[in-house]
Amino acid sequence: xxxxxxxxxxxxARVSDKAYTLSxxxxxxxxxxxxxxxxxxxxxxxxxxxxxxxxxxxxxxxGDKVEILYxxxxxxxxxxxxxxxxxxxxxxxxxxxGFDIDLRKRYHxxxxxxxxxxPMGFLGRRLKSLKLKHELLYGCRSSSELIPSDIKIxxxxxxxxxxxxxxxxxxxxxxxxxxxxxPVVYACGPWPMLKAVARICQNKNIPCQVxxxxxxxxxxxxxxxxxxxSSDGSYISVCDKGPVFDSRLIDWDQDCVV
Ligand SMILES: Cc1cc2nc3c(=O)[nH]c(=O)nc-3n(C[C@H](O)[C@H](O)[C@H](O)COP(=O)(O)OP(=O)(O)OC[C@H]3O[C@@H](n4cnc5c(N)ncnc54)[C@H](O)[C@@H]3O)c2cc1C
Ligand code: FES
Numbered sequence: 001x002x003x004x005x006x007x008x009x010x011x012x013a014r015v016s017d018k019a020y021t022l023s024x025x026x027x028x029x030x031x032x033x034x035x036x037x038x039x040x041x042x043x044x045x046x047x048x049x050x051x052x053x054x055x056x057x058x059x060x061x062x063g064d065k066v067e068i069l070y071x072x073x074x075x076x077x078x079x080x081x082x083x084x085x086x087x088x089x090x091x092x093x094x095x096x097x098g099f100d101i102d103l104r105k106r107y108h109x110x111x112x113x114x115x116x117x118x119p120m121g122f123l124g125r126r127l128k129s130l131k132l133k134h135e136l137l138y139g140c141r142s143s144s145e146l147i148p149s150d151i152k153i154x155x156x157x158x159x160x161x162x163x164x165x166x167x168x169x170x171x172x173x174x175x176x177x178x179x180x181x182x183p184v185v186y187a188c189g190p191w192p193m194l195k196a197v198a199r200i201c202q203n204k205n206i207p208c209q210v211x212x213x214x215x216x217x218x219x220x221x222x223x224x225x226x227x228x229x230s231s232d233g234s235y236i237s238v239c240d241k242g243p244v245f246d247s248r249l250i251d252w253d254q255d256c257v258v
Contacts, residue, residue, distance in 0.1 A: 003028060005091045010065060012083050017144045019071045019115070020081055027064040029093055035123035036098025036186075036211055036244040039068065040219040042090040043076045050076045055216050055239070057119035057188075058094065069118045069147065095219055096243050099123055099209055101130065105184040108134040109176065110151065111197055113169050113189025117147050119211055123186060124151035137176060139169025139189070170196040177204055187211070187247075191256040198247035208247040213258045214238040229254045 007024040014020050029039070040053040054076045059069040072081050083089065099119075101108070108127050110120045120136060127134040135154040140146050143163035146156070155172045156164025165172060170193060177183060177200070187197040188211035201208035214226040221240030229251040230236050236249075238257075 003092070005029065005093075006088055007091050009083055009085050009087050009089065011085055012081070014081075015069070016147055019069060019145070019147055021059065021067055021069050022080065022083070023065050023067040024089070024091070025064050026066055026091070026093075029091075030061045030064045030066055033058050033061060033066070033094035033122075034098035035101075035126045036119050036209075037094040037096050038119075038243060039066070039091050039093030040095055040216070041068075041080070041092075043079045045088060045090055050079075052217050053092070053219060054080075055095075055219060055243075057211070057243075058122050059118050060121040060125060067121075069115070069121070071115045092219065096239055097241065099186050099211075099244050101126065101132070102184050102207065103130065103132070104182075105207075106133060106182040107180040107184070108132050109154075109180065109183050109185045110134060110136045111169060111173065111185060111187040111189070111193075112136060113139045113187075113193040114141065114145070116187070116189030116193070116211070117149060119188055120151060120186075121149060124149075137169055137172055138164075139172075139193070168196075169193065170200065173197060173200050174204075177201075177206060185209070186244075191258065194247070195252045198250065198252055201247060209244050210247045210250065211244045212238050212242050212250070214243075215258060228257055 010023045012022045056068040060067040136151040139157040141159045157169045185208040194210045217223045217225040226238040227235040
């Protein structure tokens with residue numbers, strides 16, 4: 001159920017070169033949210049800049065505290081990084097459709113690239129509470145951007161070789177999938193990474209869910225600002241039909257959305 005909340009910040013702390021975690025208490029949201037859903041935040045209460053809310057995945061929920069993990073990219077996230085505990089923000093959520101956990105699968109592989117790690121903490125915690133075997137395959141640009149994670153990591157890659165194996169996280173995926181039985185893949189990261197993960201899984205006939213990014217305005221399915229082309233040629237809104245989709249539903253030949 002979508003709800004508006006005026007929330008007080010509990011903490012806003014730097015966790016890597018450009019990334020921060022921000023936490024706040026919303027008991028209702030904490031109880032009703034599912035992994036893969038997001039919150040839409042007005043970053044500047046009392047001012048019109050930036051005009052539009054910004055979407056952030058729910059990174060984790062601990063008790064009645066909700067946490068997001070964000071990277072400073074532009075003016076909105078720069079403002080967010082300056083927010084102090086006790087400041088208030090205007091949040092809508094939980095929004096969208098999250099990961100559909102398949103209880104019949106024996107192995108749940110989480111694949112994250114860069115800030116695609118953001119929804120994985122919450123997903124990992126949910127899989128753990130369901131006693132489902134899960135691991136994380138995690139790729140980043142460099143060790144300075146590596147975000148600490150509670151999830152058991154099976155392999156790490158980095159673009160510059162400063163941690164884990166040098167190269168793209170997708171290069172580790174085929175071998176990993178060969179070594180596990182009856183897997184399902186949940187992926188979040190940049191479009192080219194998701195496209196490669198979707199192709200690898202499709203070739204091996206392994207189910208795969210992807211969390212997509214798109215520019216958003218309303219966040220609730222009203223403006224069509226966030227649509228992507230689906231494999232049947234129709235357009236679907238990422239904010240309310242997603243952000244998590246079965247990878248076979250997406251037309252991966254369209255230009256990168258974000
Ligand atoms: C469903 C969803 C969940 C998201 N979850 C997270 C998250 O958990 N953590 C996180 O750090 N980011 C997340 N994002 C991306 C985040 O919303 C953008 O990085 C943010 O809106 C940038 O705002 P800004 O004002 O700082 O940047 P802007 O000044 O608006 O833009 C700066 C740069 O960021 C790029 N950018 C803007 N919007 C997006 C976007 N939606 N996706 C990717 N790049 C964008 C622009 O192309 C530009 O290069 C999510 C996006 C979506 C759609
Ligand atoms: S952001 Fe308006 S329909 Fe998705």
